[in-house]
Amino acid sequence: MSAGTRIDRAGLWGAVASFVLWGLMPLYWHLLKAVPSLQIVLHRIVWSALLVALWLVITQGGGWWRKVKARPRAAALLAVTSVLITFNWGLYIWAVNAGHVIEGSLGYYINPLVNVVLGVLVLRERLNVAQWVAVGLAAAGVLWLTFALGQVPWIALGLALSFAVYGLLRKILAVDAVIGLGVEGAYLFLPALAALVWFEVTGQGHFLSGWGLGIDLLLIFGGALTALPLIGFAFAVRRVPYTIVGMLQYISPTLQLLLGVLVLGEAFPRERMLGFALIWLGLVVFAVDGWRQSRRRVAPAATPLEQ
Template identity: 65%
Template sequence: MSANHETRNGLWIAAASFVLWGLMPLYWHLLKNVPSLQIVLHRIVWSALLVAAWLAWKQGRGWLKATLARPRAAWMLALSGVLIAFNWGLYIWAVNAGHVVESSLGYFINPLISVVMGVVFLHERLNRVQWLSVAIAASGVAWLTWQYGQPPWIALGLALSFGLYGLIRKLVAVDAVSGLAVEGVYLFLPALALLLWSETHGAGGFGGGYGIVADGLLIFAGVLTALPLIGFAYAVRRAPLSVVGLMQYIAPTIQFLLGVLFFNEAFDRDRATGFVFIWIALAIFAGEGLWRARRQAALPAAA
């Protein structure tokens, strides 16, 4: 298979992964009658079973030992598992509580939050354009805080939890699928125990209480958790990371459009002003990154 064909496949699969992530609010909306905690617990259990089985089929039974043998992997993946479970829970609750637009804001500002974390924790340096992007985005958040009397807590919670998750996964240096599987192993037994406790104490409804359709959707949530992440891991190995990085804005854009057009959430002039600040910041940040990547790619050719 040619390199160009591999690259095209990677870009198509990346686009499909981001579209799937963007459409997730529609899926969680189908489960709006199921408590958010129950959805998260089922998502953990079924995705852990699916990803662990897939890795066992691809790599044999030694995949867990090999992954945990990495330096600091055991405790760092436990921490990242807690962070991603919190992120999932907050996101599902926000969608089914009518906060899809604010949830999309969290994933719009997440790349800039990640940049700031790189500066704080990894001592990375930003150029003037990148600092300008961060300042404009902070102005947008400040505007929203001033207009509504409180910070956009849902957006900030999603961005910070996912930003910290990304930071830990960068430090632990394991591939995306194996890392997700280990996180699932850590979370599996507590999630299963909570589910069983809920079922025996009248707080659950799986197996009849929610209906057969809802039961099927809860099980398939594990597939929807694993598929886009596996696709993303496939894509970043075959397509330019700078392009895949720009494509990540597909997901929050779809979420935002769903929030306004499908869920009919309020989006007045004051909220739009805050979003415009953040969109301008993202456009500057993404444009600078793309220009820098093209400049670096041109240097070997010039030499």
Template identity: 60%
Template sequence: MTAGAFVIWGLVPLFWVLLREVPAMQIMAHRMLWGGVLVIGWLCLRGGLRWFTTVIARPRLALMLAGSALLIAANWSLYIWAVVSGHVVEASLGYFINPLVNVLIGVLVLGERLDRAQWGAVAIAACGVLWLAVRLGTPPWIALGLAGSFALYGLLRKLADVEAVQGMGVESVYLFLPSIALLMWGETHGSGGFFGAWPLRIDLLLVTGGALTALPLIGFAYGVRRIPLAVVGLLQYIAPSLQLACGVFAFGEPFGQVRAIGFGLIWIALAVFAVDGWRRGRLARMARRAAT
């Protein structure tokens, strides 16, 4: 399930590009609406409204999930805009550097400590981002925005004491009315809204986009419980690798020497980070065996 979710996320640019004629915010509104319908409907079929009432009864948790809903909506909006605007390669960079941004947030917010290898990985990745900013003339804002928004989303979901899919359902409730409002605004301003403004093919694709939002998240939430986190850490690179391949080979986006060096530094940082994580996990397992 987990590997399948990452494969879907990696190949999804091939789907979103089919909707290039639709404004990015309209795509986003349909994504929130139909993804929410699927998640909320599935949770209600499983256990009525208890999943929602138990969260709303805890104001702090409800507020945290409202914040996470805003962050994931911002992340989705930026990603869709990047894909339909021809920036798939830079979007993939965002998800390559996301694990390292998670590490920095752990240090700055949660008070976690890094060893030398982890600090070295962060420094190498920072050099890669700085290289891209200097040589391309501007920082990779799309990549940084995607990595930052998703890392902050992960932080809130880590702190929120709620089951993964239930939390996603509450987020969907928060995003439901804004998605309806966006579609109504598009309907009244001639930029497309609900159905009828686009050909039937586009309408069906917009609904399918909701399924492509909800189903991988549900599969990931359940699959991640059944495999070690170290394996999840390696599997997460499937998605940006496939996104990069889509950008370069399917959409013909440039990937010259400057980007190759910048990406190369970030890949080296990720390799250092992954090897260090594997080493520390192995030492922890050896310590547990010795204790027993």
């Protein structure tokens, strides 16, 4: 990093806080283990949609919705991204409560490299030698895990692919992160609310009636845990060089991995460790290459990076 590059401290702490919250979320969803995963996701949708809508109304009035309505293509694609993010949330929550936190963390380690592959296939971007090496190492790690464990790590791949495609569509749309989440929530709110009512009417849900006040509050606050890190992230990326944000994103899967092994007691045998090591090595190659390229882009006058 050039000596002249200044980093906004508030933005930096916003990014760190967001990634730490995302990394500690397995503990939160584990506290809700008594609730079926689908109902956790539905509550997450309902409460986060209400919170984000309230935030947008307070900060932008009704103008945020008009901005999206003026772009019909964006509104249509946000319907697709709402489905993708719901799938991602549902798979992750199920994985946590089914004892697959480690494999879930693997998905978010792989995700940046899947983004690179999609950039090549969809956006026709070109990779340099280091990036191809990074992708190759990650692919070798996935193949090794498949061989060593006797099955494809479908949870990790499902999480990585769904979030990568989600990110690709959001990149193409170029819609503000919080506004995009607000529109996605608007699409999902009524179906999710209707499903929750159906569960309650049929006796399969116990919100405000059987799970207890503690569980009810956790389900409600899960909406805040969905929205707050994203708002913090949106705040950070406008103030911190994106290369640094890219490095910080590995806080989340690292915390998830440590929680899975040290707190939730999941097995981490040598066979799995070798596969992770190959993927980590690929990420190191990828991160170092990104850092070197960012240094080359810094002007001789040490102009601050603007992403």
